[in-house]
Amino acid sequence: MKHTINIPKLYCPFPSRIxxxxxxxxxxxxxxxxxxxxxxxxxxxxxxxxxxFAWMTARxxxxxxxxxxxxxxxxxxxxxxxxxxLDNIKPETDSVRERPFLQKIIADFMNILRYDKVITPAEGxxxxxxxxxxxxxxxxxxxxxxxxxFMLSFKATFEAAVWEAVNAKRKQHPDVTQYMNLRTFFSGAxxxxxxIEVASKVCLPVYIxxxxxxxxxxxxxxxxxxxxxxxxxxxxELEHGDQHNLVVVLMNQxxxxxxxxIAEAAKIHNKEVRQFIELKYKLPSFGSWKVDDxxxxxxxxxxxxxxxxxxxxxxxxxxxxxxxxxxxKKKSLVRAA
Numbered sequence: 001m002k003h004t005i006n007i008p009k010l011y012c013p014f015p016s017r018i019x020x021x022x023x024x025x026x027x028x029x030x031x032x033x034x035x036x037x038x039x040x041x042x043x044x045x046x047x048x049x050x051x052x053f054a055w056m057t058a059r060x061x062x063x064x065x066x067x068x069x070x071x072x073x074x075x076x077x078x079x080x081x082x083x084x085x086l087d088n089i090k091p092e093t094d095s096v097r098e099r100p101f102l103q104k105i106i107a108d109f110m111n112i113l114r115y116d117k118v119i120t121p122a123e124g125x126x127x128x129x130x131x132x133x134x135x136x137x138x139x140x141x142x143x144x145x146x147x148x149x150f151m152l153s154f155k156a157t158f159e160a161a162v163w164e165a166v167n168a169k170r171k172q173h174p175d176v177t178q179y180m181n182l183r184t185f186f187s188g189a190x191x192x193x194x195x196i197e198v199a200s201k202v203c204l205p206v207y208i209x210x211x212x213x214x215x216x217x218x219x220x221x222x223x224x225x226x227x228x229x230x231x232x233x234x235x236x237e238l239e240h241g242d243q244h245n246l247v248v249v250l251m252n253q254x255x256x257x258x259x260x261x262i263a264e265a266a267k268i269h270n271k272e273v274r275q276f277i278e279l280k281y282k283l284p285s286f287g288s289w290k291v292d293d294x295x296x297x298x299x300x301x302x303x304x305x306x307x308x309x310x311x312x313x314x315x316x317x318x319x320x321x322x323x324x325x326x327x328x329k330k331k332s333l334v335r336a337a
Contacts, residue, residue: 005235008263009325010228011270013277014307017062018055021069026054028070029077036121036130038081050318053077059308059316060192061199061301068199071137075195078130079188086165099166106158113151142198149209153190160185164244172243179249180223186244187229189222196301202294213283214295220276221302225309227269231262232313232320273306 019025030049039045057073064072108124111117112132116139119132139147160182167174174182184190197204208214230237230246237245243252246268250261280299285292314324 005231005262005322006259007231007322007324008266010231010266010310011273012224012228012307012310013273014303016307016311017059017304018308018311019058019062019064019069021066022054022058024066025058025069025073026052029054029073032070032074032130032133033077036126036133038078038126038130048077048080051080052312052316052318053080055316056309056312059312060305061195062304062308063301064199067137068141071134071141072195072199074130074134074137075191076188078127078134079191082127086161098169099162102158102162102165106155106162109158110151110155113147113154138198143203145206146194146197146203150191150194153194156185157188157191167243173252174244174249176246176249176253179244179246183226183230183244183246184219184222187222187226189225192225192305193218193222193302196298196305200297200301202298202301204294204298205291208286208291208295211286213279217276217279217283217299218302220272220279221306224269224272224276225306227265227272228310228313231265231269232322234262235321236319 026049030045033039033045033048039048053076054069054073057069057076061069061072108128109131112119112128112135116135117132118136119128121129123129124132138150142150163182164186166172196202227246234245234247236242237248243249246265247258247261250256250264251258254261254264256264283295283299286295313320
């Protein structure tokens with residue numbers, strides 16, 4: 001069933017940027033997709049081209065170098081390929097949503113990351129080989145402490161994805177609290193914020209990463225990306241009967257109409273953006289000019305990431321279909337210097 005989704009204006013007062021390398025990154029990604037045969041038809045390649053994932057990556061890390069942008073876009077494209085495969089399950093392939101099957105896949109993924117395994121398509125298949133390729137490149141660009149953190153985030157992402165898939169298999173509706181707690185993980189938003197350190201060439205000490213206020217700020221950044229995405233992707237999820245969307249969860253739990261739930265999701269988004277801004281100005285000094293500067297650079301990059309996902313959804317991609325409060329006419333791109 002087709003739904004007309006009208007999204008109210010969302011509060012997102014962060015700077016809009018895009019890397020001038022976006023076209024080159026896009027060309028690289030399609031060579032990479034072909035190299036690992038990740039899409040099964042010319043029609044799928046054309047569909048992914050219209051999704052413009054390179055624009056998403058170039059907006060979220062506008063100051064990163066070409067090598068990082070290519071590697072990051074490989075990861076995000078790989079994740080979207082998996083997401084689309086799970087979204088388009090047929091009755092004869094529904095077993096892929098069974099917990100044992102998914103846990104075996106996660107174990108295969110984690111073995112690549114833990115043991116730096118190099119997998120070829122002939123040895124492990126295209127999906128594992130593509131992940132192995134991503135990991136072999138990001139290892140050269142990151143610290144061992146960052147790699148350890150990324151492994152934890154990666155495992156959390158796919159464990160949350162198992163929860164989502166099992167719910168879908170059993171046709172279970174998540175409650176609002178459960179959904180909001182897990183959304184930043186099965187969306188991969190935690191991976192996106194982890195990648196900021198490598199993109200910005202910032203290495204935050206463990207005591208910063210474990211600071212309660214800093215963690216809350218990063219979590220709010222992830223959450224507002226997810227709530228905006230739930231609004232922008234709503235028509236796609238309604239079409240697939242997907243219950244894992246904030247709007248749908250609000251409708252189910254609070255007996256709201258579609259319009260009421262959209263308005264409530266937008267209200268939650270806007271409230272948490274304001275909480276993010278308020279908390280940003282309450283962060284303490286961490287006792288070192290260098291550390292404070294790195295924290296500031298990270299938070300600046302986090303704000304750009306939040307805005308980058310927003311701009312990609314509204315102005316670039318053909319993945320989502322909705323009417324936004326503002327005209328969807330293309331605005332002038334503010335390119336990173």
